[in-house]
Amino acid sequence: MPDKKQDLIDQQLQDLNNDGVDRRGFLKCMAWAGTGLVWTMSGGIPVSRAFAKGYGKDAGKGGDFSFVQISDSHIGFNKPANPDVTATLQTAINKINALPHQPDFIIHTGDLSQLSKPSEFDTLDQALKGASAKQIYFVPGEHDMLSDNGEQYLERYGKGTKGTGWFSFDHKGVHFVGLVNVANLKAGGMGSLGHEQLEWLEADLKGRSASTPIVLFAHIPLWTIYPDWGWGTDDSEQALSYVKRFGSVNVLNGHIHQVMQKVEGKVSFHTAMSTAFPQPAPGKAPSAGPMKVPADQLQQVLGVTDVNYVVSGRSLAIVDSPLADSGSSASGENAGVDSTLG
């Protein structure tokens, strides 16, 4: 119907947040995600480009860059859901190395190991040596805290971090903050950042220009997805209040071993797939935990997340690619989910 079509165009042209992407327009973009289109605003008119073609060329120009998020490698896990998590991690690394534009760095959002064993961390390090991206940032998952409150983890990955492993860094004008919400967990609770870290975060963000794009990353989701399964962070509200004034905030998490996304004002939340095993959707199983899928489908439910930052559009394009896809995210049913976030 012509009216509906006009409404659609009007909605997409509405720019309520002054950041180039209207919330309704964004949601409409999501509906296109399966076809691998990326929307940017150019002179107020939405312009679409096929992802695989577009970003490969333009990345690297004038401050644009990309990085990759991987998560939940669980090295040491060897149950039926995936008897060889090292092999699937290797597949993920190969996939990253084969990207048309190489990422500036990799972020691992935790659960590096299954049991915090030195041999497990060793195996992970060995595999990551083969990544062409040499800079890797880590935050721990609860599985990395199993030996003396994460001492093993801190020894290996905690250089330059504070407390239980939190830190921040700047890259080409974007401010990245790695948070730890898996330490000192309280009975009956979910993830927890803790008072000391929240104080540090407030101080870390103070004085930064509101136009600085912010990326927060932590293991457990910083928004409440499913409290019964502990999928949330008890004191994330306070952390999010510190980033409210910024024009562009992206939150990257892991822990739930599946992709979930939410946009709330200028804050976009995203969780990544695991490179080890999938988990059930909230409430769709008696509990969380490793979910067995037919062997030939395993590689479709594991994946990596490619994040492209485009300075001119001030947008972050987040693409989740299953390990099994053919390499071009614009193709086939297994195409990753594209989302352009302001």
Added chain:
Amino acid sequence: MTRTKVWIASLATPVMIALLLLAGSSSVRAADQPAAANAEVKIDNFSFGPQTVTVPVGATVTWINRDDIPHTVVSTDGVFKSKVRDTDETFSYTFTKAGTYPYFCSVHPKMTGKVVVQ
């Protein structure tokens, strides 16, 4: 028929003697904890089962992890704390004082349980 009755009677006597001996022996060992008072808690599907277990003073509770994910057993009051337990590993604690002992899994804190010792 008479033979059957005699046969039953001759069986019954040793059985009765055995039962009496057992009864006698358990009253002799009244100070020891009968095995039935110890309890087992199965960890599976991110939960402790039974969630609340009641035992007498001196009983030992054994947790066994039947889940495909490691868990811990940690008293919220600092009374006991297991190392991480992977699938099929166990943790035992003997409760020498009456009281209520809430505990949780420090890795997955939504998992909670309680031991009542009376």
